[in-house]
Each structure stands twice: as C-alpha cells, then as structure tokens.
Amino acid sequence: MKISLERPVAAVPRWVLALLAAALSLQVTWQALQPRPTARAEALGAPPEPAVLRTAALGEPIGLAQLLTLYLQAFDNQPGISIPFLELDYPRVAAWLGTILAIDPVGQYPLLMASQIYAQVPDPAKQREMCEFVRREFEHEPDRRWRWLAHCAVMIKHRLGDTRVALAYADAITERARNASNWARQMRIFMLEDLGELEAATVLLGGLLESGEVTEPKEIYFLTERLGQLKSAGKSSPATGSRQAKP
C-alpha cells in the first residue's frame, strides 16, 4: 500500500488550525486597515567628491559612473511619483553631471543628458545653465565633446535667439576642437553672417578655403559660392539683418 507523503488536515490539532486562521485574519485585517503608502518627492542631494567616489568604485570607476548616471537619470521618476525636470535643482544636477564626468571623462552620456534632456525644459535660465555646463566641460576635452557644445550653440541661437552666446560657443569649437567636423568648425562663419558682420565672415571663410582643411569638392564649391555671395553683399550694402530675420 502506498503511503501518502502528507497526513490529512484532520491530523492537525484544532488549536493549531485556530491559531493559523486567527493570525492570518489578524495580519490581513491589520494590513488592510493601514493607509496606502504615499509617494514623496525627495530632494536631490549633493554628489560626493570625485576622489571619494574613485576610491569607493573599488577599481571600477566606469561602472560606478554609469550607475550614478542611471541614478541621476531615474531621479525624476522616484517610486510612485514623477518630478518634472523643471523642478529639479539645476546647480545640483550640474554638480552630479560634473562628478560623473570627473570619474569617467571618456563617457559622453552626462553631456548628452545636459544638452538633450535637462536643457530642453521651457525655462531659458535653466537652458543657459545647462549649456554653460557643457561649455565648461568642453574646455577639458574639446576634441571629444565639441558635438554637445555645437548642439547648445544651435539651441541657444534658434530657441533663445541669443546669437552672441551661440557665436562664442561656435568660436570655441573652431579654436579649440581641431578634430571637430567641418560643419561645426564653419558654424561661426554663418553666425557672423547672421549678425551682419559680413567682412569678418568673408575673411574667415576665405581663410578656411585657403587653409586646405576642406577637401570635399562639393563642399569647396558650396563654400566658394557662399564666399562670392558674401563679397557681393559686402560691396552692395552695409551690414544688414540676419538670415534668421527673414520669414
């Protein structure tokens, strides 16, 4: 005869069954009477010093930097609550991004977050703050970080209409980022043109063509044509409004 692995429930003393039922009922009742947990937004704290983080990384600074990046990225979506980027403390956010870049300077993610995520909020001051962060970090590694500054230059020019600041960014790319793409290094010429500084734009464009940095025939043709237009515009009229002003 086969012996069952388990005895019937009747083998369990009644007081054990009663205790089980009572404890389970009490537990469920107690928990059901508790108020539901409520979400509470937490303020973003200051980041630790990069030196401390490097030590705490236990030889894996890249891994730690990526973890911190994800932590920062997820900060707007704390359990049960979503915080608009606009409400984040931007100096703190910039400090975190700077710290992450300090422990993993090759990583581009913090600059992408600064220029493409945090700089997209509808607040000009915060947009400028993030772009200034990108500008500062650009100085440390111009050849690696120029594309984010170029994005900020375009954004500042077209969204905030501040061509002077955009020109300063474009100048920095031209002067400091020798390995930047030609379109980025030529950006300041067109910004100068937009500002009506045709003479300066003509000189720069002529210099660029003579330097031999541009080797693509179609690009040379386009820039030469552009140089011709600048020269004729410079002869026929004084500096006029910008291209942006045209409808």
Add this chain to the structure above:
Amino acid sequence: MDSRIATIARYTLLEALRTRLPVLVLATLLALLAASFFVETIAVTEGARFQTSFYAAGVRVAAVFIAAMVVLVSVTRDFDDKGLDVVLALDLPRSHYVLGKLAGFLGIATLIAVAVAAPLAWSATAPALLQWTISLAVELAIVVALALFCVVTFNQLTPAASFVLAFYLLARSLTAIQLMSAQPLSGMDTLSHQVIRFVVDALALVMPALDAWTQTAWLVNQQAAWSAVFQVAALSALYVALLAAATMFDFYRKNF
C-alpha cells in the same frame, strides 16, 4: 513555558554555541567595524555619519543572513542525523518540537541583535540605539520564524534558503513596488497592469513591509517615534505567530 519546550529551546541555544556561532558573529562584527572605520577615513565630511550608516546597514543584512542560516542548518541537521526521528519517537507533541526550536531561535536572534548593536553605542544616542536594537531583534525574529517554516516545508537547504532570500528582498522592496504599481508612468488601464497591481496589493496584505523596520535614519538623523517602534514590534509578533502556526500545520501533516 512547558518544560519540554524549554528543554528543546535550551538545546537549540547550546547547539548554536557549540557550532561557533558567537565567533562567527564576532568576526562579522569586527570585519564590518573595520570596514566602517575605513569608510570614515575616506569620507571628506560627515565621517561619523558615514561610519555609522555603513556599519548599521551592513550589519543588518549580515545579521539576517547569519540568523537565517543558523535555523536552516540546524533543522536540516536534525533531519539528516535522524535526531528528529528520535524526538518524534518520544511522548512529545509535534507542536512542542516546533515551539521549542522557535523559542531557541528567537533567543539566538535576540542575542545576535544585541551583540551587533553594541558597537553603535559609541555613535548613537541611547534611545535611538534601543529602538534600532529592538527593531533588529524583531526583524530577526521574523527571519528565523520564516526560515523555520521554509525548512520544515521544503525539507531541503537550497530551496529553503532561496525562498528566505527572495522573501526578504521582496519584503524590503514591497512598499516601493506598491507605489510604482499604483502610479505607473504609462499603461495604467491595461489588463496586465491591473493584474500586477492586484497581485502586489495581495502580497502587501500577507507580507510585512520590512523597509519600515530597523532604519539607519533612526541612528543618524532623528530617532523614531516610540509608537512606530511598538507598531513594528506588534506586527512582528503577529507575523511570528502566523509563521509558527503555518510551520506547525505543515509539520503535523508530514509523514516521516
């Protein structure tokens, strides 16, 4: 307490002493203490706060691990060495064996909590330390009761240990999971979300949300309200009673 239950409890305590549990606890405590001093030295500011937080958070997890393993290994040894068969052959109700073992394990849990909390006396205030120690003791009580239930139910060490670990991790993150399931970023009306939310809410009814227990913030920020500590203790007592009843229910139904 029935003298037979007390005898089993006493031998459970003796077994823990003779398997060098105090040495293990002391070694763990010293290792974490040394690590916390290291953390204190590399912290630029708030060194004492860093040290206390690191030690408290680390020792809490270590204590849970040690307490659970003591229970799992002790009962597995009873099964494997046929010591349980001898006990069951005596004129002893099965409930006495469960209650005796549980009483012994609860005593061990309390001793572990007191031992690991002792180094915090240098950095935390007395009321905060008392609250933290009580909370750790009752948290460990839940863990040992759960481990006893698991090892009696599964009969084997690996599935029992896996279940205890999974239960503990889930209990520590249950509130966050509940919050996230209540207010997702998208897909709130989908069937899958409704099902997940129902399951999470059902889990919250039968599991303790252990994130409210033994908080480091009580030591380094502000001590908890005593009402919160009493609530944690009462909930723990209730949950230990539930797990003990479930263990006895399973144990009575086993054929050896």
